[in-house]
Amino acid sequence: MKLEKNDAPSRESEPIAKESITATLVRKLISSQFPQWQELTVCKVVPGGWDNVTFRLGEELLVRLPSATRYAPQVEKEQRWLPLLSNAILFNIPSPVAMGLPSKDFPWNWSIYKWIPGEVGSKESVVDEITLANDIVQFLTQLHACTTVDAPHPGAHNFYRGGALHVYEDETYSLLRQLDGIIDTDAVGRIFARALKSEWKREPVWVHGDFSASNILVSGSRLKAVIDFGSSAVGDPACDTAIAWTFFGAEARTLLTRKLNLDEATWERGKGWVLWKSMLLLANNLRADQSVVQSSKAIIEQIIVDG
Numbered sequence: 001m002k003l004e005k006n007d008a009p010s011r012e013s014e015p016i017a018k019e020s021i022t023a024t025l026v027r028k029l030i031s032s033q034f035p036q037w038q039e040l041t042v043c044k045v046v047p048g049g050w051d052n053v054t055f056r057l058g059e060e061l062l063v064r065l066p067s068a069t070r071y072a073p074q075v076e077k078e079q080r081w082l083p084l085l086s087n088a089i090l091f092n093i094p095s096p097v098a099m100g101l102p103s104k105d106f107p108w109n110w111s112i113y114k115w116i117p118g119e120v121g122s123k124e125s126v127v128d129e130i131t132l133a134n135d136i137v138q139f140l141t142q143l144h145a146c147t148t149v150d151a152p153h154p155g156a157h158n159f160y161r162g163g164a165l166h167v168y169e170d171e172t173y174s175l176l177r178q179l180d181g182i183i184d185t186d187a188v189g190r191i192f193a194r195a196l197k198s199e200w201k202r203e204p205v206w207v208h209g210d211f212s213a214s215n216i217l218v219s220g221s222r223l224k225a226v227i228d229f230g231s232s233a234v235g236d237p238a239c240d241t242a243i244a245w246t247f248f249g250a251e252a253r254t255l256l257t258r259k260l261n262l263d264e265a266t267w268e269r270g271k272g273w274v275l276w277k278s279m280l281l282l283a284n285n286l287r288a289d290q291s292v293v294q295s296s297k298a299i300i301e302q303i304i305v306d307g
Contacts, residue, residue: 018053018067018068021053021065021067021106022044023042023043023044023055025065025105025106026042026055026057026063026065027042028105029100029103029105029106029110030042030057030063032103032105033100033101033103034098034100034112037057037058037061037112040057040058040061041056041057041058042055042056042057042063043055043056044056045062050067051066051067051068051071051074051228051230052064052065052066052067052071052228052230053065053067056115057112057115059115060114060115061097061112061113061114061115062094062112062113062114062115062116063100063110063111063112063113064110064111064113065106065108065110065111066108066109066110069107069108070156071230072108072109073157074157074158074230074231075099075108075109075110075111076099076109077152077157077229077230077232078094078096078111078229078230078232079096079099079111081151081152081229081232082094082095082096082229083095083096084146084147085143085146085206085229088142088145088146088147089139089142089143089146090138090142091135091138091139091142091223091224091225091226092116092118092217092224092225092226093225093226093227093229094113094114094116094227094228094229095113095114096111096112096113097112097113097114098111098112099111099112100112116217116224116225116227117217117224118217118218118219118224118225119217119218119219119224120213120214120216120217120218121213121214121216121217121218121247122213125218126218126221127220127221128220128221129221129248129249129251129252130251130252130255131221131222132218132221132222132223132252133248133252133253133255133256134255134259135222135223136216136223136243136256137255137256137259137260138223139223139226140211140237140240140260141260141261143205143206143207143208144205144206144237144261145205146205146206148203148204148205148206148234151206151233151234152232152233152234153204153233153234153235154233154235155233157233158209158230158231158232158233159209159231161207161209161210161231161232161233161235161239162204162207162209162232162233162234162235162236162237162239163233163235163236164199164236165195165196165238165269165272165273165276166196168276169196171276171280172192172272172275172276172279173189175276175279175280175283176188176189176192176279178283179279179282179283182282182286182297183279183282183297183300183301184301184304187304188275188279188300188303188304191268191271191272191275191303191304191307192271192272192275192276194268194272195268195269195270195271195272195273195275196272197265197268198265198266198268198269199236199269200235200236200237200238200266200269204234204235204236205234205235205237206232206233206234207232207233207234207235207236207237207239207240208226208229208231208232208240209229209230209231209232209233209239209240210228210230210231211226211239211240211242211243212242212243212246212247213243213246213247215227215228236266236269237262237266238262238266238267238269238270238272238273239270239273240270241256241260241262241266241267241270241273242270242273242274242277244256244257244267244270245270245271245274245299245302245303245306246274246278246299253306271303271306274299274303275300275303278296278299278300279296279300281296282296282297282300
């Protein structure tokens with residue numbers, strides 16, 4: 001299982017160095033708070049994510065530690081809600097085993113989960129996109145049917161996923177100015193403006209918040225599990241449609257739009273979420289990771305083609 005960087009804007013400076021969250025630290029935390037597991041091996045999961053640093057604990061457990069203050073509230077949220085969501089979702093999702101507490105060695109709550117075997121979603125690991133798309137329709141349908149009583153609403157804790165796209169309006173138009181001449185900013189601007197014109201009119205539903213290929217585990221072309229619910233909340237499911245453009249081809253994307261119970265305006269807002277994130281990744285990597293540059297451009301161009 002691998003986790004990938006999740007680039008959210010305006011990140012705060014970290015009060016501790018991410019590099020200091022090591023296997024040695026995890027062993028120390030386990031020994032002091034969960035001595036029943038102190039003899040188990042600790043191995044870092046590489047890449048270890050952005051919001052959390054992840055370690056495998058023995059053969060059956062996983063340790064996740066938030067990497068900065070703004071991610072710390074996600075720990076208690078997942079501890080509370082994941083067991084309830086799992087009652088209504090037939091696919092595997094993370095199952096909390098214990099919650100570690102702050103100490104002199106680490107300043108925030110942290111989690112121990114059951115290890116979920118599987119391969120991270122990728123073009124190499126998924127042979128049949130249609131099969132996976134059908135499974136994703138089932139997962140999102142089940143997620144949207146979960147009870148929302150007392151559930152958390154979008155906010156800083158989840159970077160407003162499930163909330164109004166207007167939160168990122170100023171940043172998006174700033175990115176358009178920055179990327180003028182690099183992408184078709186006129187076309188992108190028109191699509192984003194259209195996305196801003198609607199809002200979710202139905203009752204709020206659970207959203208994963210970061211529903212991407214890096215947060216699904218597959219076996220063959222079947223969906224094995226969905227992981228990392230740190231950006232979850234209840235609200236507008238538009239943000240979870242992003243995977244239709246960031247991973248799938250045209251045929252699977254058509255299947256998703258046909259089978260998910262979402263109106264056209266929600267899909268338009270989904271395009272807005274994808275354009276914001278793709279432009280952010282593109283702008284942040286112009287002089288760095290050219291693979292990110294090329295993939296971000298390809299996603300933006302596909303949305304332009306789709307209109």
